[in-house]
Amino acid sequence: MAELQDIGAFVAVATHGGFREAARQSGSSASQLSEAVRRLEAQLGVRLLHRTTRSVAATEAGQRLLEQLTPALDAVTSALDVVNGFRDRPAGRLRLNVPLSASKLILPRILPPFMAAYPEICVEVTVEDSFVDLLRSGCDAGIRYGERMEQDMVALPIGPRTQRMALAASPAYLQQHGLPKKPQDLLQHICLRGRFSSGAMPAWEFHNKGRTVVIEPAGPLIVSLGAGADLAVDAALAGSGLVYLFEDWLRPYMERGELAPVLERWWPAFSGPSLYYPGRRYLPAPLRAFADFIQTMRW
Structure with missing residues (x-):
C-alpha cells in the first residue's frame, strides 16, 4: 500500500500545479516532493504527472486519482480535526487569502485580539488581489469585495458593512x-x-x-x-x-x-468585504474559531 505521505505529496503537487508552489505551501522541499511522487509512480506502475521545465500537470491517470483522493483526504483531515474539540482551545494553522486593502484596513483590527484569544492558532496570510481558487491555493478561507461567489461558498460579513x-x-x-x-x-x-x-x-x-x-x-x-x-x-x-x-x-x-x-x-x-470558504468541506477548528470570532466584533 502506498505511503500516505507520498500520496499527500502527489495531491499537493497536482493541486498547486508545480513542485515549487506545493513545497512553499506544505513547508517541504521541491526535491522531497519530487522523490515522493516518483516513489508513488513506481509503486503504482503508472505516470501520474506530466513534467516539463515550465509546468507540471496531472496525466489522465493522475487526474482520476486526484478526483478520488481529494474527498478521502478531506475526510481524514476532518476526522483528525475532531480531536481539536477535546482541547481547551483550538490549535492549528489558519490560511487566509486576502486583498491588500483587507490586510491594511480590516485585519489589523481583527488579528491582534484573535491571536490573543487563540494563541495556539497560527494565522498565515497570503496577500493578492486576484480572485483565487481556495482549494488550489491551499488556503482555508479568503476575503474579497463584491465578487461573485461560487454556489458552494459560504460568505460571512467581515469588517465594516x-x-x-x-x-x-x-x-x-x-x-x-x-x-x-x-x-x-x-x-x-x-x-x-x-x-x-x-x-x-x-x-x-x-x-x-x-x-x-x-x-x-x-x-x-x-x-x-x-x-x-x-x-x-x-x-x-x-x-x-x-x-x-x-x-x-x-x-x-x-x-x-x-x-x-x-x-x-x-x-x-x-x-464591505466578506470572509468566504467552501461550504462542502469540513470546517477546520481554526477556521471555525475565526468565523465565530468575527461575528462577535463591532465596527
Missing part, C-alpha cells in the same frame, strides 16, 4: 490647480489612476442625491490597484495629482492635513 471611496489631493496641489467643484471638473485636473491585474482600468464613480457621474480622468501615473496604491498616495502627498482610494486608507493623511478631501459629498458608498 459600508465603506466609501474618497478623493483627495495635497493642499499644495489645490492651491496651484484650484478646487474641483463637481466631478466633471476632474477632466481638467491631474489624476493618479489605477489598473487591475486583469488590465482593466476602472473609471472614477461618484454619487450624490440619487445621481451618478462616471469619469474617465487622465494623468501621468498609473499604478497597479492594491500593490501600487501607496505609490499613488505618495505621489498625491507630493502634489502630483488627485488620488481616488478607500476612505479609510486616506483618512489618516486627511486628519493630519497632509491631504485635503475633494468632492466629499460625491463620495460613493459600497458594501
Whole structure:
C-alpha cells in the first residue's frame, strides 16, 4: 500500500500545479516532493504527472486519482480535526487569502485580539488581489469585495458593512490647480489612476442625491490597484495629482492635513468585504474559531 505521505505529496503537487508552489505551501522541499511522487509512480506502475521545465500537470491517470483522493483526504483531515474539540482551545494553522486593502484596513483590527484569544492558532496570510481558487491555493478561507461567489461558498460579513471611496489631493496641489467643484471638473485636473491585474482600468464613480457621474480622468501615473496604491498616495502627498482610494486608507493623511478631501459629498458608498470558504468541506477548528470570532466584533 502506498505511503500516505507520498500520496499527500502527489495531491499537493497536482493541486498547486508545480513542485515549487506545493513545497512553499506544505513547508517541504521541491526535491522531497519530487522523490515522493516518483516513489508513488513506481509503486503504482503508472505516470501520474506530466513534467516539463515550465509546468507540471496531472496525466489522465493522475487526474482520476486526484478526483478520488481529494474527498478521502478531506475526510481524514476532518476526522483528525475532531480531536481539536477535546482541547481547551483550538490549535492549528489558519490560511487566509486576502486583498491588500483587507490586510491594511480590516485585519489589523481583527488579528491582534484573535491571536490573543487563540494563541495556539497560527494565522498565515497570503496577500493578492486576484480572485483565487481556495482549494488550489491551499488556503482555508479568503476575503474579497463584491465578487461573485461560487454556489458552494459560504460568505460571512467581515469588517465594516459600508465603506466609501474618497478623493483627495495635497493642499499644495489645490492651491496651484484650484478646487474641483463637481466631478466633471476632474477632466481638467491631474489624476493618479489605477489598473487591475486583469488590465482593466476602472473609471472614477461618484454619487450624490440619487445621481451618478462616471469619469474617465487622465494623468501621468498609473499604478497597479492594491500593490501600487501607496505609490499613488505618495505621489498625491507630493502634489502630483488627485488620488481616488478607500476612505479609510486616506483618512489618516486627511486628519493630519497632509491631504485635503475633494468632492466629499460625491463620495460613493459600497458594501464591505466578506470572509468566504467552501461550504462542502469540513470546517477546520481554526477556521471555525475565526468565523465565530468575527461575528462577535463591532465596527
